[in-house]
Amino acid sequence: MNTDDFEGYITLINITQVAEPLSVKHGEKDICIVDNGYMWLQQFPLKEKHSVKTMFNSNGEIVQWYIVTRS
Template sequence: MLKRKYGDRSDWKRIFQRKYAQDFLDTEKFKGYITLLHTIKVREPLSVTYGEKQVCIVDDQYMWLQQFPAEKKHSVTTMFDASGEVVQWYIDICLRNGMENDIPWIDDLFLDIVLLPTGELFIKDEEELEDALSNGIIDEHLYTLAWNEVKSIKSLIENGTFELIHLAKEHKEMLTKKFKEGT
C-alpha cells in the first residue's frame, strides 16, 4: 500500500497556527492543483541535513507551495523561508496525483529529489524503494517507473527546463493573494 500525502498537511501537529489556500490552474505552462501552506506559528523549527549542509525547512512564517501537475508522476514542494527566499525544492515521485474531499493528494512512490538553490541535487529514500520492492509493496514495474521518473526530472533540472521550479514564485504569489482576499 502506497502512502497517500495530502496538500493541506492537516495532520501535521508541528504547526500551531496556519493559513492554507489552493487553486486549480490550466495554463500553457501548468495544468493541475497548487496549494500553499503558511506556517504562521510552529511548535519548533525543523531542519534537515544534506551532506555537510543543514537546512531549516519549517519555522514560523515559512510557506510551502505544492504543485500537483495533472497526469504526471511527481509533485513539487517549494519551501520558502520567512523572508520569501527558496530554501529547497522537494520533488516527490508518485504513482498518481488526485483529489479527495476537495484536497489534492499524491500516492508516494518513495523516491524523492531535493534541489537546493545552490544547484546541489540529492536523491533520497532509495532504501525505502528497495524495501518496498523486497516486501512486495510495489512490483518491478513501479520500481522501474520511479527510477525512470527520477532520471527524467534530473535531466530536466540539469538542462534548466524543469518548469515547475521556475513557476514556484509565481504560483506562491497567486495563492498569497487568496490569503489577502480571504478566499
C-alpha cells in the same frame, strides 16, 4: 488550476507560528524547512508522474525544493 501552461493542483501553506523549528540534514548541512513565517508551495500536475515541493523562509527565499516521482 487549468491554464495553457499548467493543469493540476497547487497549494500554498503559510506557516505563521510553530512550537519549534524543523531542520533536515542535507549532507553535512542542516536546513531549516519549517519556522515562523515560512511557506510551502506544492504543485501536483494532473498528467505527470511527479510533484514539486518548494520551501521558502520568512524572507521569501527558497531554502529547499524537491521533485517527488510517483508511479
